[in-house]
Amino acid sequence: MTQMPPPVLAPDVFQRRLLGWFDAHGRHDLPWQHERTPYRVWVSEIMLQQTQVATVIPYFERFMARFPNVLALAGASQDEVLHLWTGLGYYARGRNLHKAARVVVDEHGGEFPVHNLDDMAALPGIGRSTAGAIIAQSTGQRATILDGNVKRSLSRLHAVEGWPGRPAVERRLWALAEHFTPRERLVDYTQAMMDFGATLCRRGRPDCARCPFNDVCLAHERGEERRFPESKPSKALPTRTTLMLLLCDDDGRVLLEQRPPSGLWGGLWGLPQFDDGESLRAWLDARAPGAKLAPSWASFTHVFSHFRLDITPQPARIARLDAVGEAQRWYDPEQPDSIGLAAPVKALLSSLAPFTLTAPAGPEPLHQEYSS
DNA sequence: AACCCGGGGTA
DNA sequence: TACCCAGGGTT
Numbered sequence: 001m002t003q004m005p006p007p008v009l010a011p012d013v014f015q016r017r018l019l020g021w022f023d024a025h026g027r028h029d030l031p032w033q034h035e036r037t038p039y040r041v042w043v044s045e046i047m048l049q050q051t052q053v054a055t056v057i058p059y060f061e062r063f064m065a066r067f068p069n070v071l072a073l074a075g076a077s078q079d080e081v082l083h084l085w086t087g088l089g090y091y092a093r094g095r096n097l098h099k100a101a102r103v104v105v106d107e108h109g110g111e112f113p114v115h116n117l118d119d120m121a122a123l124p125g126i127g128r129s130t131a132g133a134i135i136a137q138s139t140g141q142r143a144t145i146l147d148g149n150v151k152r153s154l155s156r157l158h159a160v161e162g163w164p165g166r167p168a169v170e171r172r173l174w175a176l177a178e179h180f181t182p183r184e185r186l187v188d189y190t191q192a193m194m195d196f197g198a199t200l201c202r203r204g205r206p207d208c209a210r211c212p213f214n215d216v217c218l219a220h221e222r223g224e225e226r227r228f229p230e231s232k233p234s235k236a237l238p239t240r241t242t243l244m245l246l247l248c249d250d251d252g253r254v255l256l257e258q259r260p261p262s263g264l265w266g267g268l269w270g271l272p273q274f275d276d277g278e279s280l281r282a283w284l285d286a287r288a289p290g291a292k293l294a295p296s297w298a299s300f301t302h303v304f305s306h307f308r309l310d311i312t313p314q315p316a317r318i319a320r321l322d323a324v325g326e327a328q329r330w331y332d333p334e335q336p337d338s339i340g341l342a343a344p345v346k347a348l349l350s351s352l353a354p355f356t357l358t359a360p361a362g363p364e365p366l367h368q369e370y371s372s
Numbered sequence: 373a374a375c376c377c378g379g380g381g382t383a
Numbered sequence: 384t385a386c387c388c389a390g391g392g393t394t
Contacts (some may be wrong), residue, residue, distance in 0.1 A: 203393085
């Protein structure tokens, strides 16, 4: 076990400097800072997990106007909640927010369990850091946060080596965060830690000249502020392949399917997808036996953060297909419906509009042409 | 075009 | 316990 160097400052010195900076330069007028109830702090924290303050504010205001308390939220339908979440992305968090409201009402008598960190962290969508943030900010009890801002500041201050996603690094950062957490002024301290990372100890250009810790910061001493926190080790992206069926009818409309509610492109509309030509054919035989295949189009690649997807569009034509399932629709590229489309599907469909798909006389073998 | 983000899920 | 996942915004 490696001996860790001690923290660069005693807790009381760190707190005094941080709060002095916060009093002069922190954010004091955010909507959730006034009438700072657990409910309002919770909603703001969940929204802020994925989005910056300026974007969150109008969403937060609309949300509060429609769902002023946890009871109102628990009584709403999931659709209504997701409607107000539209545009924020990460809909799983909107769903968790709704689920957690129901747990608070059903299992905690409508009161957030703000006197028990573990109970808070057991609520859907709330982990250790968010639980700490809600408790500290809504009650002033001693609780510690470790969000991305705090991880960045602390890893610079102590030149913590290694990617914070690694358990050993994360443990060290939690220990530092707990070490500095005061026993008083928790509301201000917690906001100060977030503001400090967000506005001064920024990812790109930290403002070291104005930093109250620039005399003790180990990263600054080495002139290596930008090296911390270390980034996630990059891996070669795996490549997956898929066939996307462009089944067109005589009116030039294309068959779309709605994707399952969770996972990749959850809830969005897309083209029927297949791992290989065999399963595509089987699908056509079963559901559109009169369809005629055209030669497939050139493949293209869509890149995600964690894999590359090689997409081969496979056009086919059918005179008419009456049985359209609930999660299916005919889509007219020239008069697009206002629905959510997966990004590459959207690109494919908009490129489709000016063209007419032609089908050969008979069924063709699947023929893949790869562009360079 | 990389990089980032807190929590949930899985092997 | 040690990964992987989502997907829009920032840089």
